[in-house]
Amino acid sequence: MITVGIDCGTQRTKAVLVRDGAIQSTAVTRTAFDTNKAASDVLDLLCSGLPREAVDRIYKTGIGAPTISFGDGQVNEIMSAAAGVGALAPSCRCILDLGAERNRAIRLGEQHIVQGYEVNDKCASGSGTFLEAMARVLETPIESFGALALQHKKDITLSAQCVVFVESEVISLIHQNEQAADIAWGVLTSVASHISALVQRLGKVERVCAIGGLTLNRGLIEALNREMKQEVTVVPCAEYASAYGAALLAAKT
Amino acid sequence: MAEEFWRWSETSWRNPDLEGWQKGTLTAGVDIGSTSTQAVLLSDKRLVAYASIRTGANSKDSAHNAMRKVFDLTGLRQEDIAFTVGTGYGRVNVPFADKTITEITCHAKGAHYIYGSTVRTILDMGGQDCKAIHCDETGRVVSFMMNDKCAAGTGRGMEVIADLLGVPIEEIGERSLQVEKDPPPITSQCVVFAKTEVGHLMREGWTKEQVLAAYCEAMAERVARLLRQNEMVEDFAITGGIAKNIGVVKRIERLMHVKALQSDYDSQIAGALGGAVLGYDLLQRRKKRARKTE
Numbered sequence: 198m199i200t201v202g203i204d205c206g207t208q209r210t211k212a213v214l215v216r217d218g219a220i221q222s223t224a225v226t227r228t229a230f231d232t233n234k235a236a237s238d239v240l241d242l243l244c245s246g247l248p249r250e251a252v253d254r255i256y257k258t259g260i261g262a263p264t265i266s267f268g269d270g271q272v273n274e275i276m277s278a279a280a281g282v283g284a285l286a287p288s289c290r291c292i293l294d295l296g297a298e299r300n301r302a303i304r305l306g307e308q309h310i311v312q313g314y315e316v317n318d319k320c321a322s323g324s325g326t327f328l329e330a331m332a333r334v335l336e337t338p339i340e341s342f343g344a345l346a347l348q349h350k351k352d353i354t355l356s357a358q359c360v361v362f363v364e365s366e367v368i369s370l371i372h373q374n375e376q377a378a379d380i381a382w383g384v385l386t387s388v389a390s391h392i393s394a395l396v397q398r399l400g401k402v403e404r405v406c407a408i409g410g411l412t413l414n415r416g417l418i419e420a421l422n423r424e425m426k427q428e429v430t431v432v433p434c435a436e437y438a439s440a441y442g443a444a445l446l447a448a449k450t
Numbered sequence: 451m452a453e454e455f456w457r458w459s460e461t462s463w464r465n466p467d468l469e470g471w472q473k474g475t476l477t478a479g480v481d482i483g484s485t486s487t488q489a490v491l492l493s494d495k496r497l498v499a500y501a502s503i504r505t506g507a508n509s510k511d512s513a514h515n516a517m518r519k520v521f522d523l524t525g526l527r528q529e530d531i532a533f534t535v536g537t538g539y540g541r542v543n544v545p546f547a548d549k550t551i552t553e554i555t556c557h558a559k560g561a562h563y564i565y566g567s568t569v570r571t572i573l574d575m576g577g578q579d580c581k582a583i584h585c586d587e588t589g590r591v592v593s594f595m596m597n598d599k600c601a602a603g604t605g606r607g608m609e610v611i612a613d614l615l616g617v618p619i620e621e622i623g624e625r626s627l628q629v630e631k632d633p634p635p636i637t638s639q640c641v642v643f644a645k646t647e648v649g650h651l652m653r654e655g656w657t658k659e660q661v662l663a664a665y666c667e668a669m670a671e672r673v674a675r676l677l678r679q680n681e682m683v684e685d686f687a688i689t690g691g692i693a694k695n696i697g698v699v700k701r702i703e704r705l706m707h708v709k710a711l712q713s714d715y716d717s718q719i720a721g722a723l724g725g726a727v728l729g730y731d732l733l734q735r736r737k738k739r740a741r742k743t744e
Contacts, residue, residue: 207646230653298643320600321642330642360642361601361610362578365484372507 200254201243202443203236203268204277205261208297208325209410210235212243213437214252215444218284223437232261236268256447258439260299272446274439275303275314281442282406283309286432291402293392293421293429294439295411297325302396315398320359323391325411327360331384334367335377343416346381353383363387382416389420396425405429408438455618456609458691461716462501464523468493475733476526477533479560479725480516481553482509482540485577485605486691488722489516491524491531495730499523502718505577509540517546533733535725539578551728553721554583554594560724561687562589565711570683573673573702573710574720575692577605582677589724595679600639603672605691607641611665614645615658626662626697633660635668644668662697670701677706686710693717 199221204211210228214221224242228235236257244252257268258277272280278294278301287309294301300323303314321327332339353375357363363384370380396402405427411417412435421429432438474494481488483505490500501519505512513536521527528546536544537556544550553574561572562585572583579598585591601607612619633656638644648661656664669692686708692698693710694717703709715723 230649298646318643319639321640324642326642358599359601360640361606365578365606369507 198448199252200256200444200447201240201252202277202440202445202447203239203255203257203259203262203265204437204440204443205232205236205257205259205265206296206410207260209436210239210259210261211437211440212239213440213444214243214247215441215448218445218448220434220437220441223434223440225436228261232264233266235261236265254447254450256443258443270447270450272443274301275311277439277442277446278303278408279305279309279311279442280445281438281440282408282432284441284445285434285438286406286430288404289406289430289432290404291396291399291406293396293405293407293409295325295392295407295409295417297410300324300392300395302392302399302402304399304402313399315395317391317395322358322360322363323388323395327363327388328384328411328414328417330360330364331367331381334364335371335381337377337381340413342381343385343414345378346385346416347419348378349382350376351379352386353379355383355387382420385414385416385420386424388417389424392421393424403427406432408432408435410436412436453616455612455616458619460501460503462499462519462523463716464499465497468498473530475730476531477535477726477729477733478517478520478531479535479537479556479722479727479729480513480544480547481538481556481721481725482513482536482543483538483577483721484579486718487512487516487538487540488719489513489520490719490722490726491520491526492726492730495727497715497723500716500719500722502716505540509543510545512540513544513546533729535729537721537725549729549732551725554581554591556721556724556728557581557689558583558585558591558724559589559727560720560722561585561689563723563727564713564715564720565685565687568685569687569711571677571680571686572720573677573686573688575603575605575673575688575690575698577691580604580673580676582680584680584683593680595676597676601641602639602644603669603676607669608692608695610641610645611648611662614648615661617658617662620694622662623666623695623697623699625659626666627700628659629663632667633664635671636664637668639672666695666697667701669698670705673698673702674705682706682708684708689717689720691718
């Protein structure tokens with residue numbers, strides 16, 4: 198059985214092709230303005246060489262899923278993340294889904310049953326968008342932001358919470374001749390403390406795994422380990438975990 | 451260079467009734483805010499001149515620059531000033547201040563001076579915070595509520611929207627009223643998420659005016675919640691930069707069923723003005739005490 202999961206996020210649309218439970222290929226594209234175009238583009242990338250008829254079922258997930266006009270079914274972000282992580286990291290009991298605009302903390306029980314979750318959707322502090330804004334101010338590509346932060350020599354604690362205010366705070370730190378690496382680390386610590394606060398709303402958690410685009414930032418994972426006082430494991434194919442989960446759920450029905 | 455739609459105008463003013471005036475006791479107030487800095491000069495509590503400028507990277511320089519503008523307008527010098535009060539978030543950075551006083555106290559006193567003794571509720575909508583202040587008939591603070599965690603409902607939030615839509619910030623209020631029917635307010639509280647939401651709305655065919663109306667409405671609703679946390683007692687006045695945005699002001703008035711008092715002075719000077727008034731009162735008390743001990 199061949200199924201496809203498409204995870205349409207605010208910034209990137211991810212797709213995974215699954216044959217008999219195993220990942221065959223993955224593809225990613227920018228979501229940009231048109232979610233339909235992003236979804237069909239990513240599908241073309243994914244299925245290159247494979248006729249579309251060969252795919253038995255396509256499931257969608259992610260914030261943009263309802264606006265995609267094709268597909269055989271839709272699952273919410275919590276269920277797809279739980280299914281994906283269940284397969285990629287079976288021992289995991291708490292998922293951190295770190296995305297561009299939303300962070301989710303999901304508590305899992307036996308057989309990866311979702312026991313509860315918390316979402317940050319009111320405030321962008323702690324999100325990928327927040328990191329992008331700060332990378333822009335520090336004139337560092339977002340891809341190397343984590344590496345830069347890991348070169349820090351000292352801790353800087355940011356006092357503001359709001360993205361807009363932290364931007365001004367970072368600019369004044371630059372004016373005070375603070376080093377870019379130290380500021381970047383300060384930013385990551387601040388993000389990590391927001392994520393940690395979100396997880397705390399679930400109570401005590403163990404065996405924490407991270408998925409989502411932000412896991413590419415190793416500096417953030419380091420900061421998370423410190424803020425949460427426990428090890429956060431990045432699952433393999435972390436950015437595709439939810440798309441994979443959607444494809445697995447498509448195969449089940 | 452890209453056009454900067456967020457840039458609001460700096461202002462300055464000199465009292466025209468003071469041609470050939472007799473100098474009294476001169477007191478000054480300097481309010482260093484996160485976004486703007488004001489200097490106000492009083493002579494025996496009479497308003498002589500003021501200046502409102504953008505706060506630069508260095509708040510000490512901003513304090514000097516605002517004060518220099520006032521001196522240029524009046525031909526006075528630092529030595530002529532009997533007492534200077536520093537206030538606002540950067541108040542410790544007014545090098546020539548004789549005393550610092552918190553901006554809440556100064557704002558209430560300043561609003562009392564501008565709008566008279568009937569004012570009881572002051573909504574100060576600043577660059578990076580928003581305060582609802584309740585004061586008594588002497589301009590003394592009774593209680594206050596404040597949001598300084600989040601840019602939604604502040605001037606900075608409005609600046610972000612101005613840049614996003616490419617609408618000069620001083621036109622936003624007027625244009626937000628140019629809609630036949632008010633659209634539903636923007637649902638995102640966070641300015642960053644609001645940007646994404648505005649993108650979607652524009653793609654759905656909303657006009658800039660509709661988006662501005664939805665944003666001003668959301669801001670007004672947020673501020674109304676802050677006002678309701680405290681008892682809302684009339685008379686009501688709005689100070690700070692957003693007081694100049696008629697789109698937000700009108701919507702707050704509608705939501706709270708009140709009318710905001712009007713003034714010809716720049717709505718941003720309340721803090722500095724209050725500082726100068728408090729400086730004068732302080733001097734008078736000191737003089738009285740000195741006379742008693744003689």
